[in-house]
Amino acid sequence: MKAPQVRSPRKAKGQGGERREEILDAALTLFSAKGLQAVSTRQIAEAAGISQPGLYAYFATKDDLIAELCVRAFAKLSARMEAGKAQWTPTPEMFDRAMMTYIDFGLSEPDAYRVAFMVEKSHDGSFLSRSGGRPMAAGLEAFRGFVAMIADLHDHGLTADDDALRLTQTLWAGLHGLVSLLIARPEFPWVEREALIAAHIAMLRRGALK
Amino acid sequence: MKAPQVRSPRKAKGQGGERREEILDAALTLFSAKGLQAVSTRQIAEAAGISQPGLYAYFATKDDLIAELCVRAFAKLSARMEAGKAQWTPTPEMFDRAMMTYIDFGLSEPDAYRVAFMVEKSHDGSFLSRSGGRPMAAGLEAFRGFVAMIADLHDHGLTADDDALRLTQTLWAGLHGLVSLLIARPEFPWVEREALIAAHIAMLRRGALK
DNA sequence: GCGATAATCTATCACTGATAACTTATCATC
DNA sequence: GATGATAAGTTATCAGTGATAGATTATCGC
Numbered sequence: 199m200k201a202p203q204v205r206s207p208r209k210a211k212g213q214g215g216e217r218r219e220e221i222l223d224a225a226l227t228l229f230s231a232k233g234l235q236a237v238s239t240r241q242i243a244e245a246a247g248i249s250q251p252g253l254y255a256y257f258a259t260k261d262d263l264i265a266e267l268c269v270r271a272f273a274k275l276s277a278r279m280e281a282g283k284a285q286w287t288p289t290p291e292m293f294d295r296a297m298m299t300y301i302d303f304g305l306s307e308p309d310a311y312r313v314a315f316m317v318e319k320s321h322d323g324s325f326l327s328r329s330g331g332r333p334m335a336a337g338l339e340a341f342r343g344f345v346a347m348i349a350d351l352h353d354h355g356l357t358a359d360d361d362a363l364r365l366t367q368t369l370w371a372g373l374h375g376l377v378s379l380l381i382a383r384p385e386f387p388w389v390e391r392e393a394l395i396a397a398h399i400a401m402l403r404r405g406a407l408k
Numbered sequence: 409m410k411a412p413q414v415r416s417p418r419k420a421k422g423q424g425g426e427r428r429e430e431i432l433d434a435a436l437t438l439f440s441a442k443g444l445q446a447v448s449t450r451q452i453a454e455a456a457g458i459s460q461p462g463l464y465a466y467f468a469t470k471d472d473l474i475a476e477l478c479v480r481a482f483a484k485l486s487a488r489m490e491a492g493k494a495q496w497t498p499t500p501e502m503f504d505r506a507m508m509t510y511i512d513f514g515l516s517e518p519d520a521y522r523v524a525f526m527v528e529k530s531h532d533g534s535f536l537s538r539s540g541g542r543p544m545a546a547g548l549e550a551f552r553g554f555v556a557m558i559a560d561l562h563d564h565g566l567t568a569d570d571d572a573l574r575l576t577q578t579l580w581a582g583l584h585g586l587v588s589l590l591i592a593r594p595e596f597p598w599v600e601r602e603a604l605i606a607a608h609i610a611m612l613r614r615g616a617l618k
Numbered sequence: 619g620c621g622a623t624a625a626t627c628t629a630t631c632a633c634t635g636a637t638a639a640c641t642t643a644t645c646a647t648c
Numbered sequence: 649g650a651t652g653a654t655a656a657g658t659t660a661t662c663a664g665t666g667a668t669a670g671a672t673t674a675t676c677g678c
Binding site: 370394 | 525526527544569573574578580585588593604608611615
Binding site: 449460461464469470 | 664665666667668669
């Protein structure tokens with residue numbers, strides 16, 4: 199059952215970056231399989247073929263390592279958003295498609311999504327403060343394309359709320375609710391998932407557009 | 409700075425329940441001030457005037473203690489829902505009011521809300537499984553009155569989706585998104601909160617009702 | 619007073635993230 | 649090719665975590 203990970207040889211002088219990638223890969227696999235809380239730095243180190251304190255040569259804290267994985271995941275979302283931009287027109291159909299892109303991303307990268315928007319910032323500011331808010335910043339960067347789409351719809355007189363920023367925040371909340379609940383409570387007796395997502399998007403469209 | 413909590417005397421034979429209440433009170437105060445993760449069993453024990461292992465005479469695990477606080481919080485929501493039921497009529501105005509009740513509760517009892525709907529069930533089933541899913545069950549019990557209202561609106565032909573269950577899940581997700589984001593990301597540059605909530609409810613109403 | 623038992627304590631465990639201080643491999647240079 | 653600098657990695661250890669075992673003390677019915 200235990201990963202027979204071969205300890206890869208010591209890295210040459212300038213090649214610490216390679217080890218860093220190996221650690222991130224090992225960590226992502228473990229996090230996906232067991233959840234963020236359940237994976238210890240010792241498990242990550244073993245899977246990466248390194249001693250546990252060795253991790254701290256590459257990441258200042260465990261949270262920093264997690265944050266790094268997040269930023270990378272959101273780079274993927276940014277790419278997807280940017281790709282969709284090519285065919286964009288201010289229509290209800292494209293509205294639906296943008297919503298779908300967001301939901302698809304959240305469900306396909308649940309760990310990144312969790313860290314960016316679901317992990318709680320403890321009151322004394324431990325997690326995201328120390329990592330400089332990078333995961334959320336990366337998440338919002340990816341979200342920016344979405345904001346631009348809503349603004350475009352608003353400029354064409356298609357939105358039901360005259361405040362585009364407020365409407366965007368409201369829609370984001372609507373999307374986030376579905377994604378985060380599907381991630382956090384998969385065992386809940388949901389109606390069939392695809393129909394649920396379609397109905398949710400339809401509901402948001404009716405609520406947001408004229 | 410440290411709480412000068414006087415160690416209350418040993419409880420008489422049948423009075424263990426009192427100590428249990430004292431522990432729950434102390435824990436709720438600490439959790440509200442510092443967050444769930446940041447409070448240790450030793451801190452709870454000291455605030456309750458008891459030794460750390462002494463907690464385990466009353467709660468099998470730390471999660472059980474948290475779960476107990478949750479169930480109690482949701483009992484309050486149930487009471488609010490039940491109170492609102494008296495004046496219920498199947499109208500858009502009452503729809504708005506029900507939505508508002510849910511959001512108000514989430515924002516006024518953020519810790520309970522977090523545990524019931526935001527804390528991640530780790531993949532090997534550690535948290536809510538061990539506590540028997542009681543917080544979520546209590547949350548959904550409180551939510552049941554809300555479900556009944558949607559069904560009533562549906563029966564009067566006022567809803568835009570012909571599947572009342574699916575619409576309820578969709579609306580729940582919409583509400584949850586706003587509540588959970590406001591809890592988890594209070595520092596985000598939101599538009600003015602009351603206007604945001606009102607706009608969100610209006611969006612959900614337009615999307616859910618005819 | 620006496621035995622039973624509820625309430626509680628001290629001591630300790632395995633584990634967590636993190637740090638200090640030391641060793642070893644690689645590399646550019648003489 | 650030996651040398652010194654430094655990157656890469658180690659072992660040993662720390663304080664703090666949730667949790668358990670077993671002894672101890674207070675209260676009760678008799």
